[in-house]
Amino acid sequence: MIVSLIKHATPAQIDEVADRIRSFGFRLHQSPGAERSVMGAIGVGGDLTACLESLRALPQVERAVPISAPYKFVSREYREHRTVVRIPSPAGPIDIGGDDPVVMAGPCSVESEAQIMETAERVAAAGARILRGGAFKPRTSPYEFQGLAEDGLALLARARERTGLAIVTEVMTDSDVALVEQYTDLFQVGSRNMQNFALLKALGRSRRPVLLKRGLSSTIKEWLMAAEYVVGHGNPNVIFCERGIRTFETATRNTCDLAAVPLLNELTHLPVIVDPSHATGKRSLVPAVARAAIAIGADGLMVEAHPAPEKAWSDGAQSLSLDEFDGMMRMLESYRELWRQSRLELAYA
Ligand code: PEP
Ligand code: MN
16 A cells, blocks of 8 residues: 655654554555655455454644555656666776666677676776676576586676676576675566576675566566565566567577567656567567567666677577677667657656
8 A cells, every 4th residue: 555644744743644554454564765644555365354444544644545556666656757777887886777778688698707807897988887798697507507507696796896887787586685795786587587586685784786687478568567576575676678588480599579668657656677689589689679678668688798799608609799888888878769659658757
């Protein structure tokens, strides 16, 4: 439920509302940055109707309404204004969902110091602001490269120091959250772990933002519910990443659901970016899908780029060379106006 208080509610009156909500068995949820005068509460088993009635009887309560969406805290019913997820970086904070689309780029996997440094320098020079690279890799085959683990995280941190880029890297299990948290600026939850609920809960207890990739065969609702796990457990900073879904079509690695971008903008206040690399699986298609994503107002992109894609240890076929990445970034410049227009046309600002 959402409870709005009158403008000049005193701290004692606010506490009275909080106590009453708790006495009905509901859990309070105060999103950081939200006005103190709007309170959210959830819970299972409490008598919602009785609680709402009791709250409405208090003079300091202006409005007490249930949230009808099954995903409460990520829904637009809960928060009218778009959430801007702020990511710290040595070059200053990076806002996802703000006034500019943000590009995250880098190799699928961190392979070596030379590989990550060269990539970081080139993608930074081309305009990317966040370096991606997997150190823990979810591979279909157990015989394929599984990532450099902590050594890979350390290389990413060194690349951040060198270039000023922020970093994003995947965490696959709740037991790795504390380790990955020491290195990364933004956690990535991969498609295969979108419904790893122990992981989502652990990330809910972290203060670092989370990039939540869409599950291989997940519906929009399941995806929103996955984000609800993170936000409901205390971490309001979630970014959605559309990376294609599995359909009957096999000509592309996945089928890119671009409509997910405007749809999520209707359903949630959280930002959404697009990964044209995993969405297509094919290097030649990446720039076109990236342009489309920018044109419809995605908050950013995640793109795989590698100094020598043909030698990449994972996902080479969909990785751009560093020159190709540079070319794509130049091309995207001319889509900025379309991006701005899309943002103005969003159902809300
Ligand atoms: C990746 O980003 O390299 C990755 C494994 O992505 P996804 O989880 O979308 O397959
Ligand atoms: Mn990959």
